[in-house]
Amino acid sequence: MNKNSSFIMALAPNTSNKKETVCIFGTGDFGRALGHKMIQSGYPVVFGSRSTQTSSLIPKDAEVLSHAEAAQKAAIIIIAIQRQHYNFLTPLAEILHGKVLVDISNNLKINEYPDSNAEYLAQLVPSAKVVKAFNTVSAWALQSGTLDASRQVFVCGDDTEAKQMVMDIVRALGLTPLDQGSLLAAREIENYPLQLFPMWKFPILLSLGLITFFFFYCLIRDVIYPYVYENKDFSFFIAISIPNRICPILALILLALVYLPGVLAAIIQLYRGTKYRRFPDWLDKWMLCRKQLGLVALAFASLHVLYTLVIPIRSFVRWRISSQIISQALNNKTEPLNTTNAWLSDSYVALGILGFFLFVLLGITSLPSVSNNVNWREFRFVQSKLGYLTLVLCTAHTLVYGGKWFLSPSSYRWYLPNAYMLSLIVPCIVLVVKFVLIFPCLDKPLTRIRQGWERNPQYSE
Ligand code: NAP
Numbered sequence: 001m002n003k004n005s006s007f008i009m010a011l012a013p014n015t016s017n018k019k020e021t022v023c024i025f026g027t028g029d030f031g032r033a034l035g036h037k038m039i040q041s042g043y044p045v046v047f048g049s050r051s052t053q054t055s056s057l058i059p060k061d062a063e064v065l066s067h068a069e070a071a072q073k074a075a076i077i078i079i080a081i082q083r084q085h086y087n088f089l090t091p092l093a094e095i096l097h098g099k100v101l102v103d104i105s106n107n108l109k110i111n112e113y114p115d116s117n118a119e120y121l122a123q124l125v126p127s128a129k130v131v132k133a134f135n136t137v138s139a140w141a142l143q144s145g146t147l148d149a150s151r152q153v154f155v156c157g158d159d160t161e162a163k164q165m166v167m168d169i170v171r172a173l174g175l176t177p178l179d180q181g182s183l184l185a186a187r188e189i190e191n192y193p194l195q196l197f198p199m200w201k202f203p204i205l206l207s208l209g210l211i212t213f214f215f216f217y218c219l220i221r222d223v224i225y226p227y228v229y230e231n232k233d234f235s236f237f238i239a240i241s242i243p244n245r246i247c248p249i250l251a252l253i254l255l256a257l258v259y260l261p262g263v264l265a266a267i268i269q270l271y272r273g274t275k276y277r278r279f280p281d282w283l284d285k286w287m288l289c290r291k292q293l294g295l296v297a298l299a300f301a302s303l304h305v306l307y308t309l310v311i312p313i314r315s316f317v318r319w320r321i322s323s324q325i326i327s328q329a330l331n332n333k334t335e336p337l338n339t340t341n342a343w344l345s346d347s348y349v350a351l352g353i354l355g356f357f358l359f360v361l362l363g364i365t366s367l368p369s370v371s372n373n374v375n376w377r378e379f380r381f382v383q384s385k386l387g388y389l390t391l392v393l394c395t396a397h398t399l400v401y402g403g404k405w406f407l408s409p410s411s412y413r414w415y416l417p418n419a420y421m422l423s424l425i426v427p428c429i430v431l432v433v434k435f436v437l438i439f440p441c442l443d444k445p446l447t448r449i450r451q452g453w454e455r456n457p458q459y460s461e
Helices: 005-011 029-040 067-072 083-092 117-124 139-143 160-172 183-194 198-230 241-272 281-288 290-309 315-331 339-365 376-407 419-423 425-438 440-450
Strands: 022-025 045-048 063-065 076-079 100-103 129-132 152-157 176-179
Touching (some): 022 029, 029 045, 083 117, 100 117, 100 160, 129 160, 198 281, 241 425, 241 440, 281 290
Parallel strands (some): 076 100
């Protein structure tokens, strides 16, 4: 044999890499987009359609045949058709025997049908192996190269081999398959694309409610009251002063609400003497959205920082400072430096800076790319220990800000205390209860309960 022949053989195309034909039922938006992507990735594609007439929209390297003809050409058939039209598959049951049917369909509403679309398909064609996949990828994402969209493809199915074949295709398209188990998971997978920020709903609605409440509260105290009693127009407070009151208040309350469910859970466990009974639903849901609550709180804290930074350039502030200087000059008297006030103001700012720094640190560690790189103990240390320290610093920042005005009657307008006083209620409750829970007489039994000990075991051996 020629010396070069082995070299030539090595360069020859590897026929074993030839990909198997894939059949797509339906030449709609998704079918065509997936067909394009598959052809690009080296898969021969055949479309099964009600009309065998090809059009300029259909990828030119693909064949368009009747459903029965197309199904015979491939072992895998992707059903790019809405669930309500699945009936047309029943007469094809014989041809579809043993084939892998990929259900990619979505619904218009969460839990629209009693069963999932994939289970319905499996029931219509029991002799086929049904796999759910691709429903979380949009036709647009497939067309735009999936670079600026999620690459995750949730896959589930009862036949392991069929699922593996589909996952291989997913990988070949440059996407990431995530095995979700049996076809029972299809219902959940079908609900994913219909959810609208499920974990953010409670934090956002709560924030909107609190913003509305505190806005009107501050408006009454800081704008309407001076107008009624002193005939002063402070309506411009609406632009910066009132938002700069609302933002820190919300940041503090929401941060406290991140830690309140943990404290409530501890009280419930201590009371029940076991960790093996479910928490009430509302507490479970609250615990699940703590990260989102914390991030919304961080957003308000950041806004507070920005609003505070612009204080020196505000016309009202510059006018107040200059009028103080002028009145001192006119009276020919310089006010002495009040060291107590200087201490209070510096401590208040320092506590705020440190609190915000830790707040940002908490936010960064909650990002998946960071939290994936720390172990459970490190994560708990940051989120629990540093989290409580942040709450202590931010509460102290607000307390020092209040300083001596707490008991002053002038800070109660129409019997309404200053808004920041209201913001201290939840954080103080959380910190006091947490402090009590640290006492060994409570901490020890709680730790034992969390390690599995029960006061009155339900299932004794
Ligand atoms: P579409 O553009 O309306 O296409 C649906 C296709 O189904 C039609 O083009 C038609 O293909 C076929 N069809 C319609 N009525 C039929 C019937 N009575 N019997 C048999 N076939 C029928 O819809 P689509 O956007 O491609 O969506 C198709 C499926 O993909 C849906 O289940 C959808 O939930 C899912 N999906 C879509 C997207 C997306 O971004 N569009 C994303 C994820 C999942 P022929 O004319 O060739 O027969």
